[in-house]
Amino acid sequence: MLTKNKILTLALFSMLVFFCIDDTLKVKQLLKDPRPLLFSVFQQETNWAEYYDDIFRKYNIPVMKKAFPKVPCDAKNTTLTENMDIVSKYQFTVPQKYLQRLSLDQNGIDRLSKAVLNPAKYPIFVTAASSNHYGESIAMINNYHKLLNVHPELKMIYFDIGLSAEQHKKMKLYCKCEMRSFDFDLYPKHTKEKMGYTWKPIIVQTVLKDHDFVFWMDASVRFNGRPLDELRRLARERGLQFIPGSGAVMQRTSKLTFDFFKEKPCVFNFPETTATTFVISRNRFTLEYFMKPWVSCARTS
Template structure:
């Protein structure tokens, strides 16, 4: 066109026409681009709205799983209009259970010489803050952990306020707990040792004690043998109703979920890993401690701060250096269903398991091995055990002996103890 204008004696007019054509084309391109952005933003908005409180019956890996496994799961939880933030209303100071737990804490001695002392495991950080001086203040800290979990998960697990009220309306006061455990195919022989001890050393003392075992991935032959010889109730763990990262067994999110699923049915639950062994002595002292406090766990030998990744402290809003105290083992513990345990222990523990980036996170498997010599903070990660230790230490801190029980004398932990107890196993 420009050449035509040069040959034309009306070159000025042609040049003007040329410029106008260029401007019109440019404006058309801008208009199309602007419209494409509008459509993209509109679609994104629709997708976000579709994810608001999804129908529980349609919850599956497509909704929650893929985002979690590529480290965007925690980002989706942070959008306040999509998920209900698990920040609780401040409980009335005169709530009966708050008053009872506060009195229990205040009246307890600072030390119990039969249990592990509350001392720092490594060189303390002088700049680190301390725990609050009262039980109530530390309780409110736990109740206000900023964990964002879809509302219907809490409702499904009876961990919303209405569900907790319903579960604790009647006190059943069971004399001893239902026993719970779980196994995948690689722990099939190890858990036979636990089942053997349940048959030969627990049932003679507690003939009515029920064992419920959750299948986390047994093969067909193992499941058949388990069903035939366990003398227990075998249940399939419902992976399909939880986020996909719960399927990663080494993330241990399933453990707190199993305990809570059983607390919906039973008022007293004792969790035992496949490696737990009993020596035939009564567990009455453990049961009594659980009934008095609500929860009992074995004190560990490592430091929570050393054996917990920084991501978990960040998700909970806690300082790593504050938790350089002995951890709590999650392999053997007892929980009595109460307003305290459901609200202050199980709800934050379960919520952290469900929120990818709290208990489990991207590349977490690289933190499985704990060093024996270099005790630096965040050196490794203990998943469910790390979170349980943070919660119990925040609640009880220098009186953590209240929620401890000593395993010596009643049993022991024997990891890798492979037993052929079932015939033809």
């Protein structure tokens, strides 16, 4: 069975080609930017390597900056195009029916990658909680309700992944959101191990099937009450918006994970990002090189 480290690390593998703002929850200054917002209107033939290389230059982003500069490595750091090819060739033992269910088979990705006629202005908020995080989740919902005073058009989907019947009933009455119960029986048995977090990418992709813009939040996330316009713009342009972690990918990842992917740890001498909260804009790149490998890793036993 894949461990928690294994599941979260694949996201970090893909994240090597991405970048973060200093703090998603504390955007320092929200500007009235005259530049047009970039929505999910990318064509299937978009050259993603060129697209992201342009963004790296535009924002002067040090993509290949080492977390530990003095750590030697005899493996070559590849280009973005080469990394995309490597990620696409990772081998997983995932039945095709699971990918089809989440529209991550080739037909599904082709369909979800088409231009959206009416792209969402703001991402749909998504969270999940079991009974041991119920209190923490209530505090997050209180905070979210305050954010509705700034953006009353926001929507949230709350997934019950193990609340008691009484907790579910109370949350449904209190939360200004859509309540759903996650059906663990549809997925491999190891998905029921909540500390494995394999349910997280499945939930995110479940929502991405129907919504082109998703904001994931753990129960611990809190908002500072400021408008989300700058975060929205950055996430739409970049495809993914994460916050930094406190270590390096090679430092936080189990050796079993690197062995599984036949990778050398030193190649991943880059700052980690966290899966606590992130925003994803649906397009071919984020589906093919982020969600598909992450979900595939979660379903591999």
